[in-house]
Amino acid sequence: MEEYIDIVDQNGRPTGASVPKSEIHAKGHLHNTAHVWFYTSEGDILLQQRAASKSIYPLLWDVSVAGHIDADETPEQAAVREAKEEIDIDISEEQLVKIGVFDCFQSYPNGIIDNEFHNTFIAEVKVSIKDLTPQKEEVEALKFVSIQQFHQLLKDSEINNHFVPSNKDYYEFVVEAINTKITG
Numbered sequence: 794m795e796e797y798i799d800i801v802d803q804n805g806r807p808t809g810a811s812v813p814k815s816e817i818h819a820k821g822h823l824h825n826t827a828h829v830w831f832y833t834s835e836g837d838i839l840l841q842q843r844a845a846s847k848s849i850y851p852l853l854w855d856v857s858v859a860g861h862i863d864a865d866e867t868p869e870q871a872a873v874r875e876a877k878e879e880i881d882i883d884i885s886e887e888q889l890v891k892i893g894v895f896d897c898f899q900s901y902p903n904g905i906i907d908n909e910f911h912n913t914f915i916a917e918v919k920v921s922i923k924d925l926t927p928q929k930e931e932v933e934a935l936k937f938v939s940i941q942q943f944h945q946l947l948k949d950s951e952i953n954n955h956f957v958p959s960n961k962d963y964y965e966f967v968v969e970a971i972n973t974k975i976t977g
Contacts, residue, residue, distance in 0.1 A: 797864040798824050805894055805910040811864035821906030824861065827871035828911045829889065831857040831882075831918040832971045837937035839918060841879070844933045848903055850957050852933060854946075856967075857918075859911075868912035880935065881926035882918070889914040892970040895963050911963070915971055943968050 796814050799807040800822045817824050831839040839857040843850055860875035862868055869886040876882050895911045922935055938946065947964055950956045956964060 796861065798822075798861050799864050801825055801910065805912075814861060817861075818905045818907060821900070821908050823908045823910070825868060825871075826859060826861050826909045826911050827868045827875055828856045828913045829858040829872045829876055829884075830913070830915045830967050830971060832915060832975065833918060833937065834975065836940050836972070836975050838940065838943055838968065838971060839922070840936055840938060841927075841931075842933040842935070844929065844931050846930065849901055849905060849907070853957050854936075854955050855957055855960075862912070868914075872912075872914050879928045879931050881928075882920065882924075884916055888916045890916065890974065892967065895966075897960070897963070899959065913967065915967070915974060940968060940972055 797811045798814050798817045800810045800812060800817070801807055801824055803823065805825055812822065816822070840854045841857055842852060842854050845851050858872070858876045858879045860871060860879070862871040869889055872889055873884055873886060876884050891912065891914050893913050895913060897907065897909045897911055899907045901907070922937060925935055927933070927935055946953065946955045947961060950958055950961060
């Protein structure tokens, strides 16, 4: 059964209309997503390698957990749900620290028109990577990188095919928010 997504206005507020996910991407309706960036108290950031089967940016490294916010779901509820679905980690809404909402408007050669607002959270992870179970349809692999490694990979992202190249400013903002949270 296909999930339904709320169409939102230019401010990310639901308009009252919901459509199937396939229509959201076919017609380019504005919609919300939830992103959770997990980090350790030592300053390591959890990255997810997008599954090989993904239609957009397969096998590139990206946010720890991300997904669409279903119709009538809050960003926090979606973040908790996606964390459980994608890497089998239980978190609470109270663990989430919202760092912003970022627009990401992209069109792809395969016909997908992605007009998303990323509701972005950071959260400390206190489990080992071996305790996480990637959802095969979404996640190829998981790894931790230090903030220094993150910066180096991002600096060379035009040539190393590591991160989604169009997200560089977003990644820089996120890593600085994590660094600020850690160094407090």
